Every structure is written in structure tokens, then in C-alpha cells.
Amino acid sequence: MDVIIVDDQGIVRDGLKMLLSLNEEIRIIGEATNGEELLVFLERMTPNVILMDIRMPVMNGIEATKAVKEKYPNVKVIILTTFNEDEYIFNGLKNGADGFILKDSDLKEIIKAIKAAHEGTLLLHSDVTSKLISALRNVPESPQAPTAEKKDLSKILTPREIEVVEQIMQGKSNKTISATLFLTEGTVKNYVSRILDKLELKSRSELIIYLKEK
Structure with missing residues (x-):
């Protein structure tokens, strides 16, 4: 590298x-x-x-x-x-x-x-x-925000993709996610790429900010 x-x-x-x-x-x-x-x-x-x-x-x-x-x-x-x-x-x-x-x-x-x-x-x-x-945790948000966020994601992402998102939000690496969800690392990478494409984001960091500010 x-x-x-x-x-x-x-x-x-x-x-x-x-x-x-x-x-x-x-x-x-x-x-x-x-x-x-x-x-x-x-x-x-x-x-x-x-x-x-x-x-x-x-x-x-x-x-x-x-x-x-x-x-x-x-x-x-x-x-x-x-x-x-x-x-x-x-x-x-x-x-x-x-x-x-x-x-x-x-x-x-x-x-x-x-x-x-x-x-x-x-x-x-x-x-x-x-x-x-x-x-x-100290960022104020609307009481309805979590519901709206969940509803939006469910329309865009598949249930499996949402599971991968949840793992990413916990700071887990692709290797750890693959072990947790019983997937290969290559499959996890493909899921991450599809998630970013669907949400029109460029990176995991943008995904985290997107979900926290939603």
C-alpha cells in the first residue's frame, strides 16, 4: 500500500x-x-x-x-x-x-x-x-425521526441490507459482519456497495452521518 x-x-x-x-x-x-x-x-x-x-x-x-x-x-x-x-x-x-x-x-x-x-x-x-x-446521543432530534428513518430504509433496502447497515452502525468490519451474519466477506462487500448505491452515498462515513442526521 x-x-x-x-x-x-x-x-x-x-x-x-x-x-x-x-x-x-x-x-x-x-x-x-x-x-x-x-x-x-x-x-x-x-x-x-x-x-x-x-x-x-x-x-x-x-x-x-x-x-x-x-x-x-x-x-x-x-x-x-x-x-x-x-x-x-x-x-x-x-x-x-x-x-x-x-x-x-x-x-x-x-x-x-x-x-x-x-x-x-x-x-x-x-x-x-x-x-x-x-x-x-446528545444531538436533539424530532420524536418522529426514527420512525420516518426506518420507514424510508424499508422502502429502499432489503431486510438483509438493513441487517448489514445495523452492523455497520455498530462499527463492525466486513470480516466481523460476515461472521455475524454467516456470509462471505465478498458478499458483505457487495451488500455494502449496493447499500451505498441505493442511498446515493460514497462511503461508510457518509452512511453513518446520513443515518444519524436523518
């Missing part, structure tokens, strides 16, 4: 390059200090995954993620930050981020996130997941 590291701190970029170079499946093909530098680099070379810092000068990680996803929808973006705040989680997901982990995550977690994003699975660090769930 080809990876680009985007962070305005050289010590962070160097540390990540050193750690990730220990994994034979990962190849660091470039780095940038902000979103604008990243976009210039992408004109020459396209990676599989981008590790993206949030707070950067010139163009921050949220703006850069949005720009990348608009022009290079197949490139996966993992937001990597020391901050665990609601606005970054929501804005990152809304702009198409494929993962959200903390900078102090260990190497195993970072590699796991890169592989998951590359395979099309949305992976959030456990601390981020807890924060997201807590924040979503």
Missing part, C-alpha cells in the same frame, strides 16, 4: 515514516506539511492511503480531506490527531474521512487503520468511537 503522510511537524512525519517502514506491506511515497502541498503532490502521484493531520497552516486536514475526496474519491484518508473533539470527528466524517485515530495510537493500531481503510472499512480508534457515540 502506498501511503502519504501529511503533518506540519517534521518530527511527527519522521516518526511515522520510521515506524511504518518496519511493515513490508506499506510504502511511504511522499509527505506534505499542509493540505495545499498535498494537493500539489497528488497531481504527480496518487497513494492508496493518506495519513492526515487536522491542525495545519494554509489548509487544515478537514479542508484537505474534502478536497481530496472531491477529486480523488478512491483515495482513503485517515485523520490522525492528538485532539479528541466532537467538531473534528463530525466534520472529518462529513467530508469523507475513512478513519479517525489518535496520534498516540501504537504502531499496531495505525497499521490496522491503514489496512482497514484500504479495504474500504471505516475504522475509528476506540476512544474516538466512544466520543462519537456520546456526542450523537
Whole structure:
């Protein structure tokens, strides 16, 4: 997997390059200090995954993620930050981020996130997941919203597709979903693709936001 590291701190970029170079499946093909530098680099070379810092000068990680996803929808973006705040989680997901982990995550977690994003699975660090769930519980919504949401989905998706959606909303990977629903991973991937097509969405992150804001 080809990876680009985007962070305005050289010590962070160097540390990540050193750690990730220990994994034979990962190849660091470039780095940038902000979103604008990243976009210039992408004109020459396209990676599989981008590790993206949030707070950067010139163009921050949220703006850069949005720009990348608009022009290079197949490139996966993992937001990597020391901050665990609601606005970054929501804005990152809304702009198409494929993962959200903390900078102090260990190497195993970072590699796991890169592989998951590359395979099309949305992976959030456990601390981020807890924060997201807590924040979503505090979002006010109309008393009739859940009923309307369920009714709409039942008209669009098959019962099996709704089961897959429920698993995705629990943050489960394709592998875990396949074991839970007694399906092959390939079948689960096909279900996910069909669900996104039917709902006119581009990614799992968009699906989560769509269902929570419905």
C-alpha cells in the first residue's frame, strides 16, 4: 500500500515514516506539511492511503480531506490527531474521512487503520468511537425521526441490507459482519456497495452521518 503522510511537524512525519517502514506491506511515497502541498503532490502521484493531520497552516486536514475526496474519491484518508473533539470527528466524517485515530495510537493500531481503510472499512480508534457515540446521543432530534428513518430504509433496502447497515452502525468490519451474519466477506462487500448505491452515498462515513442526521 502506498501511503502519504501529511503533518506540519517534521518530527511527527519522521516518526511515522520510521515506524511504518518496519511493515513490508506499506510504502511511504511522499509527505506534505499542509493540505495545499498535498494537493500539489497528488497531481504527480496518487497513494492508496493518506495519513492526515487536522491542525495545519494554509489548509487544515478537514479542508484537505474534502478536497481530496472531491477529486480523488478512491483515495482513503485517515485523520490522525492528538485532539479528541466532537467538531473534528463530525466534520472529518462529513467530508469523507475513512478513519479517525489518535496520534498516540501504537504502531499496531495505525497499521490496522491503514489496512482497514484500504479495504474500504471505516475504522475509528476506540476512544474516538466512544466520543462519537456520546456526542450523537446528545444531538436533539424530532420524536418522529426514527420512525420516518426506518420507514424510508424499508422502502429502499432489503431486510438483509438493513441487517448489514445495523452492523455497520455498530462499527463492525466486513470480516466481523460476515461472521455475524454467516456470509462471505465478498458478499458483505457487495451488500455494502449496493447499500451505498441505493442511498446515493460514497462511503461508510457518509452512511453513518446520513443515518444519524436523518
